Amino acid sequence: MNDAERTSIREFISRHAGDAAIDDEEDLFATGRVNSLFAVQLVMWVERTFGTPIEGADLDFANIRSVSAIAAFIDRKNAAVPRSA
């Protein structure tokens, strides 16, 4: 994942967390920065923005709990199924 993509994740979350500065490692749900309903919006946004479906066993807070976790999840998925150029 490139820096621009990582920044877009950070910005999306910040926009929904009162424009707060978000640390990449921060557990968004544990700190109460966002509520669990935001998880649904986050999943939908990641799917739409990165073209990466999050389904079945992947629908787990572990994959979306921080900026870094989301980036790592997308990288993992792209490595498994390379995106067509």
Add this chain to the structure above:
Amino acid sequence: MKRVGVVGAGTMGIGVSEVFAARAYDVVLVDVADRALERARSEIARNARMMPLLRPGIPHPEPDEVVGRVRFTTDLTELKTAGYVVENVTERWETKRDLYPRLDELCPDGVVFGVNTSAIPITRVAALTHRPGAVVGTHFMNPAPLKPTVEVIRGFHTSDDTVARTTGLLASAGKDAVVVRDSPGFVTNRVMMLTVNEAVFLLHEGVATAGDIDRLFRECFGHSMGPLATADLIGLDTVLLSLEVLYDNLNEPKYRPCTLLRQMVDAGLLGRKTGRGFHPYETTT
């Protein structure tokens, strides 16, 4: 009784349909608008897909299975075969006044009508029918599939049997019930709508930002969501209508809606369902 009728495919009707369909009930979901039914279909599918995320560790039916148990229709007469009807139409007296006599005529005696309203007195709704003993308040919370408890309201004439059938049905769908007596707004919204309205006044007066108002409730009071985010979740149109119902029924000036709330509704900023209210949201359908 394995068939539940749901009237009104707004936010609550969608959630209530999913609650019953996920527990293997056949659901007939009726709305006057095809568009609302299309939205309902995609939202039920999306919500069912997200349940493993939101309620991990327990089995969930496949989204297709949940959607497949719901019959989406604009034909009210399809409710004839339902054993229990939950009504979730717009929070307007005129809408309910037109609907209930028709439901009363359509549905066999003995079918219970659960009124899923935020504030309208159950006794008043029951008086629109010839079965006031079989009309009860079923105030589901939003999002219905995630909230464990329903506020059940006993109208003046509601029978013990109706209350027992209601709490039994809810239990079979995984919901607890707290039974209260009838009053405009019941327990929850007598308090909640005042709180939301006062928070809107604070925002309007520039005392604090929307983010800070909600943050104080989350971080100081331990609420999972602040009053303005709650209003966004309920829908600002519904909050306004509920305040108007409380104002009209209790004749209490303290329920006067803040002009900012009215203006936001006029401007189409209805909260989560339109992508913007006091906070921004992603539109998900």
